[in-house]
Amino acid sequence: MSTQNRFDWLKAVQLGAIAGITGILISLVGMLQQFDSRDIIAGSLSMGWTMLFLTVIVASYFSAAHQPSKLLSIAASFVTGLVFGFVMCLLTYAVDTFDLRQTLVNASPALVKILTFEDGVPTGLVELVVTVTIAGVVGGVIYILPQRIRKAVSLGLTVMVFLGLMQQIIQVTLSNFPQVNSATAWMFGRGTQKGLSFNGAIVVFLVVTLSNLFWESNATKVNSQIQKMPENRQRSLRILGYGLLLLVVLYLPVLLGLYLTEVVNVTGLFILMGLGLNIVVGFAGLLDLGYVAFYAIGAYTVGVLTSVSGQLSTAFEWNFWWALPVCIFVCVMAGIVLGIPVLNMRGDYLAIVTLGFGEIIRILALSDFLKPHIGGSQGIVSIPPPDFFGVLLNKPQTLYYLIVAGCLLALFVSQRLRDSRLGRSWKAMREDEDVAQAMGINLVATKLLAFATGAAFSGLSGTILAIKLGTIYPHSFALLISINVLSLIIVGGMGSIPGVFIGGLLLAGLPELLREFSEYRLLIYGALLVVMMQVRPEGFWPEETHKREFHENEQVPTQEAA
Amino acid sequence: MALLEIDNIHTYYGNIHALKGISLNIEKGEIVTLIGANGAGKTTTLRTISGLLKPREGTVKLNGEDLAQYKAHEVVYKGISMVPEGRGVFARLTVTENLEMGAYSRSDKAEIQRNMERVFTLFPRLKERRTQVAGTLSGGEQQMVATGRALMASPSILLMDEPSMGLAPVLVELIFDIIQQINKEGTTILLVEQNALMALGIASRGYVLQTGQIVLSDSAENLKKNPTVQKAYLGME
Ligand SMILES: Nc1ncnc2c1ncn2[C@@H]1O[C@H](COP(=O)(O)OP(=O)(O)OP(=O)(O)O)[C@@H](O)[C@H]1O
Ligand SMILES: [Mg+2]
Numbered sequence: 001m002s003t004q005n006r007f008d009w010l011k012a013v014q015l016g017a018i019a020g021i022t023g024i025l026i027s028l029v030g031m032l033q034q035f036d037s038r039d040i041i042a043g044s045l046s047m048g049w050t051m052l053f054l055t056v057i058v059a060s061y062f063s064a065a066h067q068p069s070k071l072l073s074i075a076a077s078f079v080t081g082l083v084f085g086f087v088m089c090l091l092t093y094a095v096d097t098f099d100l101r102q103t104l105v106n107a108s109p110a111l112v113k114i115l116t117f118e119d120g121v122p123t124g125l126v127e128l129v130v131t132v133t134i135a136g137v138v139g140g141v142i143y144i145l146p147q148r149i150r151k152a153v154s155l156g157l158t159v160m161v162f163l164g165l166m167q168q169i170i171q172v173t174l175s176n177f178p179q180v181n182s183a184t185a186w187m188f189g190r191g192t193q194k195g196l197s198f199n200g201a202i203v204v205f206l207v208v209t210l211s212n213l214f215w216e217s218n219a220t221k222v223n224s225q226i227q228k229m230p231e232n233r234q235r236s237l238r239i240l241g242y243g244l245l246l247l248v249v250l251y252l253p254v255l256l257g258l259y260l261t262e263v264v265n266v267t268g269l270f271i272l273m274g275l276g277l278n279i280v281v282g283f284a285g286l287l288d289l290g291y292v293a294f295y296a297i298g299a300y301t302v303g304v305l306t307s308v309s310g311q312l313s314t315a316f317e318w319n320f321w322w323a324l325p326v327c328i329f330v331c332v333m334a335g336i337v338l339g340i341p342v343l344n345m346r347g348d349y350l351a352i353v354t355l356g357f358g359e360i361i362r363i364l365a366l367s368d369f370l371k372p373h374i375g376g377s378q379g380i381v382s383i384p385p386p387d388f389f390g391v392l393l394n395k396p397q398t399l400y401y402l403i404v405a406g407c408l409l410a411l412f413v414s415q416r417l418r419d420s421r422l423g424r425s426w427k428a429m430r431e432d433e434d435v436a437q438a439m440g441i442n443l444v445a446t447k448l449l450a451f452a453t454g455a456a457f458s459g460l461s462g463t464i465l466a467i468k469l470g471t472i473y474p475h476s477f478a479l480l481i482s483i484n485v486l487s488l489i490i491v492g493g494m495g496s497i498p499g500v501f502i503g504g505l506l507l508a509g510l511p512e513l514l515r516e517f518s519e520y521r522l523l524i525y526g527a528l529l530v531v532m533m534q535v536r537p538e539g540f541w542p543e544e545t546h547k548r549e550f551h552e553n554e555q556v557p558t559q560e561a562a
Numbered sequence: 563m564a565l566l567e568i569d570n571i572h573t574y575y576g577n578i579h580a581l582k583g584i585s586l587n588i589e590k591g592e593i594v595t596l597i598g599a600n601g602a603g604k605t606t607t608l609r610t611i612s613g614l615l616k617p618r619e620g621t622v623k624l625n626g627e628d629l630a631q632y633k634a635h636e637v638v639y640k641g642i643s644m645v646p647e648g649r650g651v652f653a654r655l656t657v658t659e660n661l662e663m664g665a666y667s668r669s670d671k672a673e674i675q676r677n678m679e680r681v682f683t684l685f686p687r688l689k690e691r692r693t694q695v696a697g698t699l700s701g702g703e704q705q706m707v708a709t710g711r712a713l714m715a716s717p718s719i720l721l722m723d724e725p726s727m728g729l730a731p732v733l734v735e736l737i738f739d740i741i742q743q744i745n746k747e748g749t750t751i752l753l754v755e756q757n758a759l760m761a762l763g764i765a766s767r768g769y770v771l772q773t774g775q776i777v778l779s780d781s782a783e784n785l786k787k788n789p790t791v792q793k794a795y796l797g798m799e
């Protein structure tokens with residue numbers, strides 16, 4: 001094609017314009033202003049500007065990728081950056097000149113101040129264009145770097161931004177360790193919300209980038225050396241590795257302190273649910289949108305069985321450890337009971353009906369009819385924390401161990417099931433129900449087992465939630481939870497077990513850390529999902545067979561062609 | 563006693579009366595073909611035999627045993643295996659994984675291994691492509707996977723639904739050669755085909771199905787000579 005060797009103006013301008021629209025959106029919904037109050041690098045780079053930079057860098061990276069030569073790539077990234085700058089300029093000018101605040105609350109002088117580096121129109125406009133154009137060229141430069149270096153640099157930048165973002169939490173956590181006081185003081189900006197210090201940022205970037213480069217260039221050597229070791233040495237090395245990992249996991253709450261442990265706990269509960277839904281949706285291909293029902297059933301069962309409030313008509317006041325197996329059993333039964341009516345449904349029908357189930361359970365919990373038994377809208381209070389050999393599990397640091405145990409159990413069960421005969425029949429059923437049946441797979445049992453296992457994991461998660469909060473209300477079990485869990489599976493990679501952990505960290509852990517911006521949580525979620533579906537539909541850590549689905553055309557047969 | 567005896571079956575899709583009293587017999591070791599135009603009910607017949615559809619009336623007997631008592635997934639344990647219409651390979655699983663799924667009803671490891679070898683001998687092409695994802699195979703190769711997968715269950719009777727569909731003439735010939743070979747090794751075959759000429763070439767007997775009813779049944783030789791068959795299915799005037 002003739003366009004193949006020519007500079008692709010259209011693409012460069014188009015991407016610049018798309019970035020510009022994104023920039024306008026970020027500015028006008030108020031994200032820029034709110035995020036500007038936080039610094040990634042103290043005094044030099046705010047979080048709001050980081051978002052703008054990220055937008056233009058990503059756009060110019062892709063614009064560079066569409067060009068035939070390196071030189072043209074840089075030129076294209078320059079153009080993209082310039083277009084972006086121009087659009088942002090127009091926005092700034094418009095906001096500065098006309099009073100748009102009647103309709104757009106965020107189109108305020110404060111916005112102009114941020115976008116013009118407090119220098120106002122017109123001086124600031126020049127600065128604005130120059131700055132974002134440079135950022136655009138940076139995107140182009142990142143593109144033409146050799147892949148290994150590009151990866152290392154991106155990682156370095158990501159870690160830097162992340163550390164800057166988490167400065168407050170990290171500093172509070174590290175204050176438990178006075179030994180490193182002077183180092184943290186040097187690394188981070190002073191006071192709250194101040195991010196990394198300038199020196200700190202550079203050091204973090206360099207250390208991460210260089211160590212990644214070093215590791216990448218030596219990884220194969222290290223691996224082959226391990227391969228060469230005798231079998232028993234390899235085994236003991238592996239055991240040592242797992243042992244170290246276990247030690248870290250066990251020691252983590254001490255390291256993290258109260259707040260971060262709480263974040264880990266919330267993430268853990270989502271991961272536990274994710275592992276369950278991963279079996280239903282990822283392994284067996286049954287799109288279940290009412291998954292929160294089992295979370296609720298688990299929580300309510302433990303509530304009814306152990307609550308000591310005296311407000312319910314029947315007081316069991318059981319010990320938690322007695323109630324736990326009963327809860328799991330109830331959830332398994334619920335999974336089967338809710339599974340039976342949908343045995344013959346597929347795809348979208350299944351999704352709609354399960355969605356209905358989720359709502360039915362929530363509305364039942366709210367109903368006056370069941371109020372004497374499960375508390376109606378007032379929920380169930382006074383669920384006592386369990387006692388584990390004299391240790392009361394009432395603090396995040398102690399509950400942590402219960403959650404880790406639950407996750408490990410679910411992880412183990414998931415892994416074993418995936419590689420089992422049942423796991424294979426789930427896979428076959430997901431591909432083609434009729435043919436699977438003709439191969440001898442009992443569809444009824446296979447489906448119900450998927451629902452039951454998924455329900456058990458979710459129920460366990462709900463049980464822990466109940467004792468963690470001590471109280472449960474119907475509104476804790478909204479549809480949004482099902483959607484969150486489903487999203488985390490999609491982001492991680494359907495059917496992939498490590499993917500559930502990645503998805504959990506990204507979609508449950510990170511938002512928990514960035515609570516102050518929770519207003520924008522769903523917006524970012526949505527954007528992330530759209531981008532994922534475009535760029536990496538198989539998820540961050542895809543399972544083998546799903547990767548195949550999305551990259552069918554690119555597949556190269558491993559055996560030589562006949 | 564015939565290996566497979568089908569007596570007067572009526573199968574419905576809701577109110578649609580798809581099979582209106584079909585009877586046919588297959589002796590052990592035979593290749594029998596069932597030919598008919600689009601929508602005649604050929605696939606419906608095979609799905610009824612393999613238990614995916616339940617007849618409202620009539621019986622399907624294997625070795626004299628009525629199959630009505632078995633669920634769809636149990637029929638394969640009785641020795642009936644199907645190569646579905648349009649192949650129906652598990653698109654995202656590899657060739658080997660597809661074959662392993664075919665052996666789902668088998669528990670004897672040595673037997674499974676033997677069957678795998680057998681399939682790879684019949685289809686050397688599959689051996690070369692065993693790690694490839696079935697969805698990316700060519701149509702002919704997918705047909706081989708579907709056939710091999712059905713053989714993995716060590717069936718006594720193999721039901722094949724239009725194996726020649728959409729294949730180039732050379733490949734059709736290859737597949738038909740292999741059908742004959744499978745038959746020689748002791749598997750009875752019920753072959754559904756629109757390609758009547760080829761099917762009657764390798765079958766010993768044939769049935770002609772028209773709008774849910776058997777209108778003709780005879781030896782393959784006679785059917786080939788039958789003027790109605792020649793006109794309707796062999797494209798001769
Ligand atoms: N799932 C279904 N629901 C309703 N009617 C069906 C269904 N499947 C098949 N039929 C009808 O039953 C009749 C027989 O269909 P069948 O698929 O058995 O035909 P066939 O002989 O295999 O045709 P072809 O050669 O095109 O595959 C047709 O009239 C068809 O429309
Ligand atoms: Mg058919």
